[in-house]
Amino acid sequence: MKAVAVQAFGSPEGLAVVDVVDPSPAEGQVLITTEAIGVGGVDAVIRSGALAAYGFSEGHILGGEIAGTVAAVGEGVDPSWIGQRVWAFTGVGGGYAEQAIASAETLIPLAATVSAVDAVTLGSSGAVAHFGLRHARFAPGESVLVRGAAGGIGIMAVQLAVRGGAGAVAVTTSSPERGDRLRKLGATHVLDRTGEGDKDAPTGYDVIIDIVAGTALPSFFAKLNPNGRMVAVGAVAGEPPADFATEMFAAFQKSLSFATFSANTVPVSDRRAVTAELFAAASRGELETVVHEVLPLEQAALAHQKMAAGEVFGRIVLTPSATG
Ligand SMILES: NC(=O)c1ccc[n+]([C@@H]2O[C@H](COP(=O)([O-])OP(=O)(O)OC[C@H]3O[C@@H](n4cnc5c(N)ncnc54)[C@H](OP(=O)(O)O)[C@@H]3O)[C@@H](O)[C@H]2O)c1
Numbered sequence: 001m002k003a004v005a006v007q008a009f010g011s012p013e014g015l016a017v018v019d020v021v022d023p024s025p026a027e028g029q030v031l032i033t034t035e036a037i038g039v040g041g042v043d044a045v046i047r048s049g050a051l052a053a054y055g056f057s058e059g060h061i062l063g064g065e066i067a068g069t070v071a072a073v074g075e076g077v078d079p080s081w082i083g084q085r086v087w088a089f090t091g092v093g094g095g096y097a098e099q100a101i102a103s104a105e106t107l108i109p110l111a112a113t114v115s116a117v118d119a120v121t122l123g124s125s126g127a128v129a130h131f132g133l134r135h136a137r138f139a140p141g142e143s144v145l146v147r148g149a150a151g152g153i154g155i156m157a158v159q160l161a162v163r164g165g166a167g168a169v170a171v172t173t174s175s176p177e178r179g180d181r182l183r184k185l186g187a188t189h190v191l192d193r194t195g196e197g198d199k200d201a202p203t204g205y206d207v208i209i210d211i212v213a214g215t216a217l218p219s220f221f222a223k224l225n226p227n228g229r230m231v232a233v234g235a236v237a238g239e240p241p242a243d244f245a246t247e248m249f250a251a252f253q254k255s256l257s258f259a260t261f262s263a264n265t266v267p268v269s270d271r272r273a274v275t276a277e278l279f280a281a282a283s284r285g286e287l288e289t290v291v292h293e294v295l296p297l298e299q300a301a302l303a304h305q306k307m308a309a310g311e312v313f314g315r316i317v318l319t320p321s322a323t324g
Contacts, residue, residue: 003097011308017300020061024072025073025101029077029104032086032099037097039303039307043096060093061097064089070086088106089124108123111283117294133207135259140164141167145207147211148212149171150174150178153233155182155290163281170187170202204223205223205228211232218241229256232261289314
C-alpha cells in the first residue's frame with residue numbers, strides 16, 4: 001500500500017510517498033481503510049526532527065487521526081466492527097497511509113451525517129479544546145481569550161466557549177480576514193498576535209486557552225483577571241522562556257494559575273465519549289467544521305508547506321481516494 005513517510009528530517013520536502021507492506025492488526029487493534037487523514041501540528045514537529053530524542057526516526061509514517069472503514073480486526077476485537085465507518089486515533093503515526101492500524105478502544109462509529117473529512121477536522125481538535133477548557137475550570141459567564149485561534153484547536157475552543165455560555169470570547173489572530181471568520185464562529189473580540197487591537201475588548205479574562213506559547217506567553221499573564229487561569233494546550237511558537245513565571249509571581253495578589261494540558265492525561269473512554277458528542281453536535285449543525293483544503297495523500301508535502309507558510313485556517317485533510 002501507499003503511505004507517506006519522513007524520508008529526511010527537516011523541511012516538508014523530506015516527506016516521500018513510499019510503498020510499504022500492508023499492516024495487520026494485532027490483539028486489540030483494527031485495520032482501517034482510510035478515507036480521510038487529518039494533518040496535525042504535531043506531524044510537522046515530528047517531521048522537523050525535533051522529537052528525534054523521543055524515539056521518532058527517519059522512515060516514520062506520520063498521522064494520528066483518521067476516518068475510514070474497518071477492514072479487519074485483531075484478536076479479541078468484536079468482528080462486527082468490520083465494514084463500519086469509523087473515526088480512529090492511531091497515536092503518533094501510521095495515519096498517512098491507505099490503510100492504518102488503530103486501537104479498537106479509540107473507535108467511534110460515524111453516522112451517515114458526518115463525513116470522514118469533517119470527522120478528522122473535528123475529532124482530536126475538538127476533544128483537546130473541550131478538555132482544555134475543562135482543565136481551565138471554565139464556567140458559564142466567564143470571559144475567555146483563545147490565543148492562536150485560527151487553527152483546528154482554536155476554532156473549536158472558540159465555538160465550545162460560546163456554546164458553554166462564555167461572557168466574552170476574544171481571539172488572537174494575524175489578519176482582519178481571519179478575524180472576520182472567527183467572529184462568524186462566535187468570537188466577540190478580535191486581537192492581533194500581541195493581544196491588542198480592539199479598544200472595546202475586556203481588559204482581563206478569566207480563562208486564556210493558549211495554543212501558541214513562545215516568547216510572548218508571559219506578556220499574557222497581564223491579561224488575566226484575579227483568579228484567572230491560563231492553560232497552554234499547544235506551543236506552535238515553541239516553549240516559553242525559562243523564567244516565564246516571573247510575571248505571574250509579580251502579580252502574586254491576583255492568584256493566577258498556569259497549567260499545561262495534554263489530552264494524553266484523559267482516559268481514552270472519556271475522550272471517545274466527548275468526541276462522539278462533538279460529532280453529534282456537528283451533525284445537528286451546532287458546531288462548524290472548518291476544512292482549509294482537502295489534498296490527495298501524495299501531496300502531504302504540499303500540505304506541510306502550506307502549514308509552514310502559515311496559510312492554513314482550520315485543518316488540511318488528506319484523502320487517499322482523491323489520488324484516483
Ligand atoms: N494538548 C494536546 O493534547 C494537543 C493535542 C494535539 C496537538 N497539540 C498541539 O497543538 C498545537 C497545534 O494546534 P493547531 O493545529 O490548532 O494550531 P496551528 O493551526 O498550528 O496554529 C494555530 C494558530 O497559531 C497562530 N500562530 C502560528 N505561529 C504563531 C506565532 N509564532 N506566534 C503567534 N501566533 C502564531 C496562527 O494563527 P494566526 O496566523 O492567525 O495568528 C495559527 O493558525 C501544536 O503545538 C500541537 O503540538 C496539543
